[in-house]
Amino acid sequence: MALTVGVIGGGQLARMMIPAAIDLGIDLRVLAENAGESADLAVKQLGDHRNRDDVLRFAESVDVVTFDHEHVPQEILHELVARGVRVHPGPDALLYAQDKLLMRRRLSELGIPVPVWARIETGEDLQLFLDDNGGRAVVKTARGGYDGKGVRIVTSPGEVDDWLALGESLLAEEVVDFRRELAQSVARRPSGDIVAWPVVESVQRDGVCAEVIAPAPASAGKLADVASEIAHTIAAGLGVTGVLAVELFETTDDRLLVNELAMRPHNTGHWSIEGSATSQFEQHLRAVLDLPLGATGCRDRWSVMVNILGGPDSGTLADRYPAAFEDQPTVKVHNYGKEPRPGRKVGHVTAGGDDLDQVVYQARAAAAHFDSGDLG
Amino acid sequence: MALTVGVIGGGQLARMMIPAAIDLGIDLRVLAENAGESADLAVKQLGDHRNRDDVLRFAESVDVVTFDHEHVPQEILHELVARGVRVHPGPDALLYAQDKLLMRRRLSELGIPVPVWARIETGEDLQLFLDDNGGRAVVKTARGGYDGKGVRIVTSPGEVDDWLALGESLLAEEVVDFRRELAQSVARRPSGDIVAWPVVESVQRDGVCAEVIAPAPASAGKLADVASEIAHTIAAGLGVTGVLAVELFETTDDRLLVNELAMRPHNTGHWSIEGSATSQFEQHLRAVLDLPLGATGCRDRWSVMVNILGGPDSGTLADRYPAAFEDQPTVKVHNYGKEPRPGRKVGHVTAGGDDLDQVVYQARAAAAHFDSGDLG
Numbered sequence: 001m002a003l004t005v006g007v008i009g010g011g012q013l014a015r016m017m018i019p020a021a022i023d024l025g026i027d028l029r030v031l032a033e034n035a036g037e038s039a040d041l042a043v044k045q046l047g048d049h050r051n052r053d054d055v056l057r058f059a060e061s062v063d064v065v066t067f068d069h070e071h072v073p074q075e076i077l078h079e080l081v082a083r084g085v086r087v088h089p090g091p092d093a094l095l096y097a098q099d100k101l102l103m104r105r106r107l108s109e110l111g112i113p114v115p116v117w118a119r120i121e122t123g124e125d126l127q128l129f130l131d132d133n134g135g136r137a138v139v140k141t142a143r144g145g146y147d148g149k150g151v152r153i154v155t156s157p158g159e160v161d162d163w164l165a166l167g168e169s170l171l172a173e174e175v176v177d178f179r180r181e182l183a184q185s186v187a188r189r190p191s192g193d194i195v196a197w198p199v200v201e202s203v204q205r206d207g208v209c210a211e212v213i214a215p216a217p218a219s220a221g222k223l224a225d226v227a228s229e230i231a232h233t234i235a236a237g238l239g240v241t242g243v244l245a246v247e248l249f250e251t252t253d254d255r256l257l258v259n260e261l262a263m264r265p266h267n268t269g270h271w272s273i274e275g276s277a278t279s280q281f282e283q284h285l286r287a288v289l290d291l292p293l294g295a296t297g298c299r300d301r302w303s304v305m306v307n308i309l310g311g312p313d314s315g316t317l318a319d320r321y322p323a324a325f326e327d328q329p330t331v332k333v334h335n336y337g338k339e340p341r342p343g344r345k346v347g348h349v350t351a352g353g354d355d356l357d358q359v360v361y362q363a364r365a366a367a368a369h370f371d372s373g374d375l376g
Numbered sequence: 377m378a379l380t381v382g383v384i385g386g387g388q389l390a391r392m393m394i395p396a397a398i399d400l401g402i403d404l405r406v407l408a409e410n411a412g413e414s415a416d417l418a419v420k421q422l423g424d425h426r427n428r429d430d431v432l433r434f435a436e437s438v439d440v441v442t443f444d445h446e447h448v449p450q451e452i453l454h455e456l457v458a459r460g461v462r463v464h465p466g467p468d469a470l471l472y473a474q475d476k477l478l479m480r481r482r483l484s485e486l487g488i489p490v491p492v493w494a495r496i497e498t499g500e501d502l503q504l505f506l507d508d509n510g511g512r513a514v515v516k517t518a519r520g521g522y523d524g525k526g527v528r529i530v531t532s533p534g535e536v537d538d539w540l541a542l543g544e545s546l547l548a549e550e551v552v553d554f555r556r557e558l559a560q561s562v563a564r565r566p567s568g569d570i571v572a573w574p575v576v577e578s579v580q581r582d583g584v585c586a587e588v589i590a591p592a593p594a595s596a597g598k599l600a601d602v603a604s605e606i607a608h609t610i611a612a613g614l615g616v617t618g619v620l621a622v623e624l625f626e627t628t629d630d631r632l633l634v635n636e637l638a639m640r641p642h643n644t645g646h647w648s649i650e651g652s653a654t655s656q657f658e659q660h661l662r663a664v665l666d667l668p669l670g671a672t673g674c675r676d677r678w679s680v681m682v683n684i685l686g687g688p689d690s691g692t693l694a695d696r697y698p699a700a701f702e703d704q705p706t707v708k709v710h711n712y713g714k715e716p717r718p719g720r721k722v723g724h725v726t727a728g729g730d731d732l733d734q735v736v737y738q739a740r741a742a743a744a745h746f747d748s749g750d751l752g
Contacts, residue, residue: 001694019395022417025694025711025723041398041417277706292701299675318377318401325668330653335401347401 009068010037020282088241088288123157178249183268199227275303300352308347311340324369385444386413396658464617464664496546499533554625559644575603651679676728684723687716700745
């Protein structure tokens, strides 16, 4: 059977697919924009994912096309499919990860609980929404936002004048009164099978995922069942293939509302590399190749992942290895091979064990070695 | 800190270092003899490990040199060291993995328990040894043997006439009456720290490792302590850097005798990829870079590794994935990317869990899908 998988995009998600590909003897080929990106080792072609010719040429060299990000234009994706290329997730699913307005509408149609939302075309639209929703709203550009970019909390229409002037399609949502954020990942094969990992808690800082606890504390039972059912319904309803991550709000009145979707391995699933019987990266490759999916149970009672954001002010992550490894010999370090830069996701660490307080401590202590500040 | 590690040899051991290198942002560069070898993804130079110029040129591009195998000639290794290259393990240690006669002598000097042995130069030497040891002996070529090659059990000197005629240095050993074979792996940094994994049981078939159970059943306590102490003594006494695997006989009268040494990650340590807090491949990289070593505890009560020897008569390992994955969703499959060929190590599987019988069953069942025989 043919095992050549092409990944469009050379970031850390493509990078972390490489170990899984090596294990399974999968020939992973990456299309990256620039030399030296995170997935450099598997880069076989440099090119622009928005350029039809680059993508078509790349697709000719692989059995299945999948993604490190969701930014390949629909018309290119559809042309790939028309030419018989296996594209997972396919364009009809990926559309809902590319456009938040379409996503909100489609989820509402599927009966999935979402925050109160409206399409905003004018300042008047937004004023109306503010009036109906306590004078505050989260406004998002429908396309192109990630990690807190393209998201503003506003109390007056003037605060998004620049976006409106650019003719951006905007989505307004209620400011959800949430207790915490959760994430539910599932994987779905083209032939339909779906498996779910345990629902996890994700702690955001400045709109960026900072920590993940797997499974989410106090989630056993109904909460886990509802989260899993939501993700199953979305994966099947949208025809997602590969990994789907559903970001959720757990509201103060005990509801789960869908925040965002990602149709690829996701930061909230990095814990699964060590923490699950099957990592999200292996599972994504199995799924896009339409192979039977792996078990998704937890290998430790608790897994905690902490992102390394920014990295050291001077030097490299590796300069901190002696101190970090000495301090935390059980913690696993993942270095994305990226230059440190404020706020940038340059790596993560994962700890696991029986005692949540201790596991959180270990993961944070290891990650702290890679924070800004000079070597002590 | 500099993190470019050069591996001489492009086999599956070099291949399995790649995921660990990706995790830690290590630039792993492999010198392989031929294109398309198992570690192909990280091959940066083709060349002959017995060719001085090839090895010297390769060494110039890396911070540390280490090995996929033990076959680099001593004179080349010493020249590397003389030129200031960091070589781990160094030539003075590696010598004892290259020459079984020197190894036996040195271990005897260190007070390590070994089988009764003698150097054989003539048929008369061997006859004398046979007379003293019940008429049977294991005869090995001092150099070049592995996986049962270069090893014969003999009852008369005539059975090694061909080796003697070639002027091979031979080692004769008593035929040890053993209950089972064990293996003890440790890792040692140049600065001296040593860590040990649990002792494991290794089941050999036709002189080749077929299965490994980690930890070895009924090994807790004295047996584990003695095995660990033996490996610590050898690692420190021989100045080994990186991973050292010590193959042991557990005799029917409850002694441990050292059989073979390997100064690199070893087949009996593959279970550690999933089964230990730190895999032998990550640990080897940490050790040769003189970084603090990782924890070596077991992640499951039992881990069982089964080799895929030979592979299918027709088709590829991947052709068997649908059936194997469907049948055993928790088992991890490692495909070395090699052409199937009778007896060849083309991959392995690892299972883990609380119930040893079940774990053995799962690993064997998964591996059986990759055995010879047509697709059912």
